Amino acid sequence: MADKYYDYIICGGGTSGCVLAGRLAENIDARILLIEAGPDSADLENVHMVGGWSNNFDSETDWNIVTEPQSSADGRQIKCSRGRLLGGSSGVNGTLCIRGVKQDFDDWKLDGWTGEDMWRCMNKSETFHNKPWFNPSFKDHGYDGPLHLEPHDLAPISELVKQSMIEKSLPLHEDMFATGETSTGCGHALRTVYEGIRTTAADFVSKGYRRDNVTIQTDATVDKVIISEGSNGLRATGVEMITKSGEKITAHARKEVIVSAGAYGSPAILLRSGLGPKEELEKVGITPKVNLPGVGKNLLDHPVCWFFYEVDRPGLTLDHLVHHDQGFASSYKLYKEKKTGVFSTFPFGIFAYTRLDKQLNGDPLWEKAPRWEGRDAMGLTPSQPNVEFFNTEMYGGPKQWVDFPTDHRYVVGMCTVLFSARSRGSVTLRSSNPLENPIVDHQYLADPLDLLVLTQGCQTINNIMTTGSATKDLIKGSWPPRRSHHQYTSRKEWEPYVKETVTTCYHPGGTCKMGQITDPMAVLDEQLRVRGVKGLRVVDVSVMPELNNGHTQSPAYGIGERAAEIIKEDSKKASKL
Structure with a gap:
């Protein structure tokens, strides 16, 4: 960092931040500084070897975020791991490209952020590689971006789960998660x-x-961001940072500072910079510069419930390749030598979306909930799914799952992901110390509708697994054996299990949301500019007013691409003045 003066300073080398840096650098006259709290990921084996993903957690490559006790989830504190390395959570996630549906982005009602806008930007990032057996929607993919992606070869158990899903009114649309047009x-x-x-x-x-x-x-x-006061008001002019060795460094920005530290990190940086709710800032000894009540509020996520079944025969799941005998050593050796095998991909199988209107109709809570015309109690149109289902191809998931089937048993897991959760959480500062994680309170299941819809989703997919002709005769019982969820037949039976096991789908967002000028809780305008401060933007999933009904990896790339377009256009306009 011999030259500490740059045109653009990007605070956070995660998914959106790296995309933005790469795209802005296409202008060779722009000098860009990209700051990342964690290490370079170039030589981290557990990043590049997909099967090593969980080894990145509970270490220096994890932000080690833990929620406050969640009163509606049996008082549990839930681990919300985030990638702390160059590439951010794109280096530790499930690798899934599930964009949601176009209506999700249309619902933002912001110029430049429609479903079509986001699809174009997500396509721009990717290079799609097909396989002979896959029938893609070619128009919904990109072919010259830095991000390479391909379809996943299903394990035998996933083919059977797929057959049961199709039989139970979840028709096959091979590339449905790329089209943005299918809710079931x-x-x-x-x-x-x-x-x-x-x-x-x-x-x-x-x-x-x-x-x-x-x-x-x-x-x-x-x-923090350095905010200077001039004749034209407040302006971001640089940043202060602390290196791993404890050295304090100041870098200066000629044009803009862009905060891209994610749903937990971006509000924390703004708050330490004096931008946020006045009372909260004063409580931790920070002088308020702009009273922005929305900073750190509107914390969103997709709560997920996992449950597992023991399978009665070998050869269907992949457990033997990791959990049995010398399976782990053999699989690791295969990956090291040929970059193939179970560690070369993520052991998730087939995925599904569904609406739950028919199952929920008649429930008093569902029927009495306020709603807008044409939308359900969760605020969704018929073109948007209520939940997502997917199966694992072996035992595993969040690190709290420890009942590994090492005794030559075989396990398949099912996951229910809740979309459009009504509960809202917050991110606040514990102190002004940048090395101390903020207080994260997701308020999981605080809204009774969230519990209602998530439990119905669990009941629905459990019914598919236990009555579908391709899977019903495979299931010996719940896993671990002390469970009995395979026998649950009502939502009430599912409620205690959901509260006991609900966790994060690692999709936090919304804490620095964009919005109209009439929205007092909007931190940003539709150009991603922080209200009240010139030369300062936020670019990551924290800008989303509502989460997409899918996973957040693809939108994070799209947000980075769209931000680059906006900033480049603003730069062109400024050069003409």
Whole structure:
């Protein structure tokens, strides 16, 4: 960092931040500083080897975020791991490309952020690689972006789950998660994996996309944005950061500072910079510069419930390749030598969306809930799914699942993901110390509608698994054996289990949301500019007013691409003045 003056400073080398840095660097006259709190990911095996993903957690490559006790989830504190490395959570996630539906983005009602806008931007990031057996929607993919993706070859158990889903009114649309047009059905989720290696957002600023006008500063935590007062009001002019060795560094921005530290990190940086709810800032000894009540509010996520079944025969799941005998050692050796095998991809199988109107009709809570015309109690149109289902191809998931079937048993898991959760959480500062994680309170299941819809989703997919002709005779019982959920037949039976086990789907967002000028809780305008401060934007999933009904990886890439377009256009306008 010999030259501490840059045109653009990007605070956060995660998914959107790396995309933005790479795209802005296409202008060779722009000097860009990309700051990442964690290490460079180039030599981290557990990033590039997809099967090593969980080894990145509970270490220096994880932000180690833990929620406050969740009163509606049996008082549990829930681990919300986030990637703390160059590439951010794109280097530790499930590699899934599940965009949601176009209506999700149309619902934002913001210029430049329609479903069509986001589809164009998500396509721009990717290079799609087909396989002979897959029938893609070619028009819904990109073919010259840094992000490489391909379909996943299903394990035998997933083929059977797919058959039961189709039989139970979830028709097959092979590439449905790329089209943005289908709210009910099952399909293949594409993965950000190619030739056995995970591709990440770091690829936008490395390998063939490395450019001399980008300075990458890893192992440095951004403390605050420097905000100067001039004749035209407040302006962001630089940032203060602390390196891993404890050195304090100041970098200056000629044009803009962009905060891209994610749903937990971005509000924390703004708050430490004096931007946020006045009372909260004063409580931790920070002088307020702009009273922005929405900073850190509107914390969103997709709560997920996992449950597992023991399968009565070998050869269907992949457990023997990891949990049995020398399976782990053999699989690791295969990956090291040929970049193939179980560690070369993510062991999730077939995915599905569904509406739950018919199952919920008649329930008093559902019927009495306020709603807008043409939308259900969760605020969704008939073109938007209420839940997502997917299966695992072996035992595993969040790190709290520890009942590994090491005794030559075989397990398949099912997951129910809740969309459009009504509960809203918050991110607040514990102190002004940038090395201390903020207080994260997701308020999971605080709204009774969330529990209602999630439990109905669990009941629905359990019914598919236990009565579908392709799967019903395979299930010996619940896993671990002390469970009995395979016998649940009502939502009431599911409620205690859901409260006991609900966790994050690792999709936080919304804490620095965009919005109209009439929305007092909007932190940003539709150009991603922080209200009240010139030269300052936020670019990551924290800007989403509502989460998409899918996964957030693809939108994070799309947000980075769209932000680059906006900033480039603003720069052109400024140069003409």
